[in-house]
Amino acid sequence: MRYLVILEKGESSWGAHVPDLPGCIAVAETRKEVRALIKEAIDFHLEGLRKHGEPIPVPSSESEFIETDAA
Numbered sequence: 001m002r003y004l005v006i007l008e009k010g011e012s013s014w015g016a017h018v019p020d021l022p023g024c025i026a027v028a029e030t031r032k033e034v035r036a037l038i039k040e041a042i043d044f045h046l047e048g049l050r051k052h053g054e055p056i057p058v059p060s061s062e063s064e065f066i067e068t069d070a071a
Contacts, residue, residue, distance in 0.1 A: 004037050004061040007031065019061040021045050 016038040026037035
């Protein structure tokens with residue numbers, strides 16, 4: 001499965017979350033590190049859902065860039 005991951009650069013770190021998996025988040029110092037950590041977080045999250053007999057959410061989030069004339 002492929003889940004949309006939102007990556008956000010903060011002042012001193014990177015954050016990531018998965019809209020289709022509430023509570024699935026990661027934080028790291030670099031973009032590369034946060035990508036690796038969110039992959040682990042997704043795997044762990046799905047493993048926990050399976051273990052507890054809960055349904056696995058079907059990926060449904062999408063992203064799109066919208067251009068604006070506002071500066």
